Amino acid sequence: MHTLNILIMGFISIVIVNNLVFTKFLGICPYLGVSGRIDMAFGMGMAVTFVVTLSGTLTWLIDHLILMPYGLEVTRYVCFILVIAGAVQLVEMYIRRFFPSLYDSFGIFLPLITTNCAILGLCLFINLYGIDNLVEAVVLSFGAGIGFTMAICIMAGIRETLDMADVPACLKGAPITLITAGLLALAFMGFAGMIRIG
Amino acid sequence: MASNSEARAGIYGDTFLAGLWRENPVLRLLLGMCPTLAVTAAVKPAFTMGCCVIFVLVCSNIIVSLMRNLLKPHLRILMFTLTISTFVTIADLFLKAYVPRMSEMLGPYVPLIIVNCIIICRAEACASKNGLAVSVIDAIGMGVGFTLTLCVLAGVRELLATGAIFEIQILALQKEGGWFVAWAAMGMPVGAFLTLGLMLGLVNIISKGRT
Numbered sequence A: 001m002h003t004l005n006i007l008i009m010g011f012i013s014i015v016i017v018n019n020l021v022f023t024k025f026l027g028i029c030p031y032l033g034v035s036g037r038i039d040m041a042f043g044m045g046m047a048v049t050f051v052v053t054l055s056g057t058l059t060w061l062i063d064h065l066i067l068m069p070y071g072l073e074v075t076r077y078v079c080f081i082l083v084i085a086g087a088v089q090l091v092e093m094y095i096r097r098f099f100p101s102l103y104d105s106f107g108i109f110l111p112l113i114t115t116n117c118a119i120l121g122l123c124l125f126i127n128l129y130g131i132d133n134l135v136e137a138v139v140l141s142f143g144a145g146i147g148f149t150m151a152i153c154i155m156a157g158i159r160e161t162l163d164m165a166d167v168p169a170c171l172k173g174a175p176i177t178l179i180t181a182g183l184l185a186l187a188f189m190g191f192a193g194m195i196r197i198g
Numbered sequence B: 001m002a003s004n005s006e007a008r009a010g011i012y013g014d015t016f017l018a019g020l021w022r023e024n025p026v027l028r029l030l031l032g033m034c035p036t037l038a039v040t041a042a043v044k045p046a047f048t049m050g051c052c053v054i055f056v057l058v059c060s061n062i063i064v065s066l067m068r069n070l071l072k073p074h075l076r077i078l079m080f081t082l083t084i085s086t087f088v089t090i091a092d093l094f095l096k097a098y099v100p101r102m103s104e105m106l107g108p109y110v111p112l113i114i115v116n117c118i119i120i121c122r123a124e125a126c127a128s129k130n131g132l133a134v135s136v137i138d139a140i141g142m143g144v145g146f147t148l149t150l151c152v153l154a155g156v157r158e159l160l161a162t163g164a165i166f167e168i169q170i171l172a173l174q175k176e177g178g179w180f181v182a183w184a185a186m187g188m189p190v191g192a193f194l195t196l197g198l199m200l201g202l203v204n205i206i207s208k209g210r211t
Helices: A002-017 A020-024 A028-033 A038-067 A073-098 A100-109 A111-115 A117-129 A134-162 A174-189 B002-022 B033-038 B043-066 B073-098 B100-109 B111-115 B117-127 B132-162 B189-210
Strands: none
Touching: A002 A134, A020 A117, A020 A134, A020 A174, A028 A111, A028 A134, A028 A174, A028 B033, A038 A073, A038 A100, A038 A111, A038 A117, A038 A134, A073 A100, A073 A111, A073 A117, A073 B073, A073 B111, A100 A111, A111 A117, A111 B073, A111 B117, A117 A134, A117 B100, A117 B111, A134 A174, A174 B189, B002 B132, B033 B100, B033 B111, B033 B132, B033 B189, B043 B073, B043 B100, B043 B111, B043 B117, B043 B132, B073 B100, B073 B111, B073 B117, B100 B111, B111 B117, B117 B132, B132 B189
């Protein structure tokens, strides 16, 4: 029961309280780039969730089974980025095969998941928090993906409405999106301190 | 011959200046947003971050430029990433050894330079197509442009959040008998998003006024 409690708390914490986009600024590039329409935002969120769960789990395993026992921590970043690039390649092949229309609308942003900071960032945070339990690592990675999906879908919803709004010419596009993100971050700050890790 | 070298100097100067304003990575190309937002709560970490990015950018551009004829198209992104992550590891170990306090402050954002889109974008757009000299100058221009933007953003935020720039007190805080009320939100994520958004708006106004 106690373990389950920790897992649920960890999940809520990474989805809401320590949301990667609003508190750690990770994954801002696709967040600004793909949040124009809600269906694309959701597809992107799902792709990121899959990649982040896979790579979070794999990097934890590699870190604890190979790098740490043999004292190879120096190569950690190189290994992490290789795992992520491989996972993204897998997702890209899968989407091209089964959802060709989605594949076309993503364009350059799909391979760019490799350079999505949220994914590498999460792998590094798992390492930084000193998570020494595989289940916790999996739950945290999955939660990070869900948190990203939630953030990007909220943003897409707002931006679809924002298209009708009378925004000053100089703020159109990225600036107003950033300002909106700022207000969202302010709202999410209300959750701060709800749960403390560790 | 003289005109040839003059023309070449012109190209170099142009490449350098492009990174500072016309193609400024943050303000114009919207690249590398994550570190821009994350490390700009104060000027000191922002400056350190900028220096790390310049180092990694220059080194990886040199290597990519040297091996540009050996690259296979479908493997090139992988090669770029591996090159970049090697230099980031060097930078990270250097910071840990010589400025441990700063390394602790920047935390995971140093390794996150690997996925900084600026570096991969310059490797792809410039270094894999141009010779050594142009690549190095482009890297320096882009890096300096990035660092300057970071420092300006961090300056505004630090001033409003603590009344200081580079940890030197400029505005007298109210709790110490002055008049300035520290604006805590500026040091938090909210401040980063808002300031950058307004800054981009300002840049739009300035560049429109010119043309």
